[in-house]
Amino acid sequence: MQIMKGINANSLPQREQSASPLKQGEVCSLLIKTRIGNEEAVAVIKGQEVQVQFEGKMPSGDRLTAVIGAVNEKGLLVVRPTASQPAGITNITDSLKTMMANAGFPFETNRDLLAAAKRAAASGGTVNEEILTNLQYFLAEEPGTISEKLKTIATMLEKKLELSVSQLHAVHQTLHGKNTAETLAQLAQSLGIPIGLETQTALPEKEFQVINQALEGKGDLYSAVEKWFMEFMAEKNDGTPETQIDQTLAAEVVHTQQAVPAKKIIVTEITKRLAGLAADFKKEQRSISLNLEQLAKSTNSKQNRATAKQTLENTIHKLNQVILKSDMMLYADMETEKHLLTASSRLAEAGGLIEKGNLAETKAIVQEIKGLIDKIQFKPANVKIMHFTEDLLKQSLPRQNTLKQTIKTQIEQAVKPPAIKQPSARQIFENIKALGLTHELDAAANLLQPKQEQLSRLNASLKQDPERTVLPLDPQTKHNAMQQSEQELNLKAALIKFLQSESSYTSSGHDAEQTIAHLTGQQLLNKSEATGMQQLYLQLPLLLNNKMENIKVYVSSEKQGETLDWENCSLYFVLETKKMGEIGIMVHVQNRQLSLTFKNDQELFQAKMEPLTGAALERLQEIGYHTGAIQYGAFTNSTMPTGEQPTSAASETRKAPAAVKKGFDFSI
Structure with a gap:
């Protein structure tokens, strides 16, 4: 899988500079x-x-x-x-x-x-x-x-x-101020918006199997969704405050005849969304399969090597677009995502074989992956459809969509931890986008799109399409939602809009400014370099046990045009824990051979970690990495490459990991 560039600080709005005069002594x-x-x-x-x-x-x-x-x-x-x-x-x-x-x-x-x-x-x-x-x-x-x-x-x-006051402040806040999790927690507190994720207890998978069977043509999809929805609403109406969206609405939809139209609208919307995703997936699947078939034929002759290489690159690009940018992966189960990641990594391996002229082995891999792609059935995840259904229910509730509510929603999206049974790389990417770390890039891309294409990306419930049944929304809500979609609203964008109406001298205004500066600092540190190295520095906040936690991530890799070389790169994760102190996880990949090093200063750390590492290695092997033995070391002498102030006095003079060079460029 290619790692595409996602954030470029060159796109950040910077102070316009005219040609300044040259001064004597300068x-x-x-x-x-x-x-x-x-x-x-x-x-x-x-x-x-x-x-x-x-x-x-x-x-x-x-x-x-x-x-x-x-x-x-x-x-x-x-x-x-x-x-x-x-x-x-x-x-x-x-x-x-x-x-x-x-x-x-x-x-x-x-x-x-x-x-x-x-x-x-x-x-x-x-x-x-x-x-x-x-x-x-x-x-x-x-x-x-x-x-x-x-x-x-x-x-x-x-x-x-540029050594401007605003950029000095932003970078300093990121490197030496509060971390992202602390910054967001303080912002939420000053705005008076409680941040917490509802306890998400997914319905038993057997209740959802009937939907997947219907998507495969074995049964009526509408009836399957209707049955599942009734189970979902019954679960929401169990009287437990933590799991309620709106108990009155849930009881109404489940028990009264008056709510039949509302129930029908929601069930229809879910049915159409699932049917549309399944159809889109089959279309992409067919296109990729045809590419692979053509690629297999072109490997029969060495004269077609250039054609085979181009076809392979196009196929990998198409696969990565499905994984990273399509709505399908927002709803697909972990198995579907894993199969696509495996296909992408194996095809990248085939690219290396083409370079060496080994067309026979290339053809074998291509045929293997074609068989894998052809067998994949698009299966949405139970828990992901539950989230979508909750969003539909919330849209149907008569409430004012205030800017504070938008900020709350974006923070919750940004700190949402991966589902235990459905971990997803795509979800982490969506969390990053919710923070606003791709804000300028997304806004620029949105402005360059034709107006009709922008409108087509709106939620179906906002379209005035007589052939489609949508949730009943008032005109003002439609207008607000249309504006939000067109501006690719995220936390940074919402806070910028908030500051237009809130003085920075208030506590909430000050905290909003600090949050924007913190996010901008990360973007500046990820500025694209003209060198052969591309690097990333991120702080990822996660809500664990209703408390905001922070993970620091460093990525270093050689560039391959506009992509990072995922087969040869280094990643370094730093986690702060109460019981074990700081934990460093170094992941080094060379020619797909992956080595893991865990760093911590506790004596019993290795004994506690060893039972947990087997499953992690298996998951890495499933998507195309070859794993070696796991190493353990002390954290004290292995610092981060940004010059950040260590959190412990014992770590005052740490050095950067050898695999991470100066400068950071965020690329996804």
């Missing part, structure tokens, strides 16, 4: 484009092409840091490379001291600012009075130690991020 990075003789050149400084004259000998390299001088009698800007003289370090320090004095920050009382400015200049970044002002404000006003703030600045310089 330290800037410089790129030589054209050399003119031994002393003159056309160079790019701060995005502007300028003809310059070097003070002394012109450097041999094209990229350097230089101090801006005066304009000479020829009208050329004089520049002095900071490392062109033995006193280069002194020169740059003196230039920065002069600039600080001009900005009103004498270095005698601002030595931390001088250290930050020297670091910025040494990294090739631009240093001017505006940058100095931003750095001074950040060092003086932002909570945290000087060490933490300097680490934040260093991380931003590595990522080539």
Whole structure:
């Protein structure tokens, strides 16, 4: 399975910059484009092409840091490379001291600012009075130690991020502020919205089997859904507050004749959704199967190698689109998702065989996967259809859809833990989207879509289609829902909208701002790099036992065009637990050979973990990984690569895992 790029901080709205004037004494990075003789050149400084004259000998390299001088009698800007003289370090320090004095920050009382400015200049970044002002404000006003703030600045310089006040604040909040779980918990508290997931006790699977049989053509789907729905409503009407959606409505639908139209509408909606998903799945299944059949034929001759490779890449792409982006996987059971993941990984393996010219083995894998694809039956999961049904019931209730309710819904979606019996990679991706970490990318893609295509993505209950029975919604609710769908509403978008009507001076407004900054900081840290490495840093909040918990995730991989190499990558998970302290899980994959290392400082950790690891290895093997022995080690000396402040004093000087390099780029 390919790992597609999902978040790109280049798409984030950033402060518009015009070409700023070059000031004498300013330290800037410089790129030589054209050399003119031994002393003159056309160079790019701060995005502007300028003809310059070097003070002394012109450097041999094209990229350097230089101090801006005066304009000479020829009208050329004089520049002095900071490392062109033995006193280069002194020169740059003196230039920065002069600039600080001009900005009103004498270095005698601002030595931390001088250290930050020297670091910025040494990294090739631009240093001017505006940058100095931003750095001074950040060092003086932002909570945290000087060490933490300097680490934040260093991380931003590595990522080539603009040192603006807002971005410094956002990245610092992510690295050294409260974690995502704590931030969301505080936000929910200040808004007065209790966050908790209803106890979801799925109906016995035997009650649901009749629906899957009907989807296979063995029985009437409407009748099967109707029977299951009645069981579902009876369960909801058991008098237990934790499992009630609306006891009055449930009793009405189950027991009274007056609610027959409402029941019929909901049952019809579920039936049409299931029938539509099954039909879409069969269509994609048929298309993929035909591709594989064509691929098998093209492997009969070495002359068709290029054609076979292209067909294989198209097939893998189609499979990954089904797994990551289609609505089908939002309702499919774990077995269906697992089969598709296995098919994608095995076909990726076949791609390597094509490169080696091993067409016979490629053909064998393709035929094997074609047989697997042809046998898959789309089977929705009981618990996922229950969630969909609950949403339909909630839509039918007469209530005001306030912005706070939207924020509550998005937080609950973002922290929803995977179902115990139906764990799903797709659900984790939906949780990430609910936070708003793909907000700008989704909004941009939505704007580029034709209007008709946008409308087709609306929930069926919002369409005014005379041939389709929908839930009765008032015009204002339809309008609100239409707006929400068109804007790809998520937590970040909802909070931005909330701040339009709420002052940041209130506690709820302040917490909303902090949450937005925290999410934006993650996006900035995931900025795309021009190097061959792509990396990811995420904080995933999960609601466990009605308490918000936080998981930190780091991913490092070589790039393959617009994708990450999932067969050769490293993942590092950090979990904070009450009983065992911090636990690190290092997953390293090389040529599909997967090694696992668990890190913790407790003496009995290995003994407690060993009984649990067998099932985890089996699941990894099922989707195409080869697993080796599990290693155990201490957590104390194995830190995270972001320069974050450790949570325990004993971990003050941790080092980053060797597999994770600097910089982070989030790609799904």
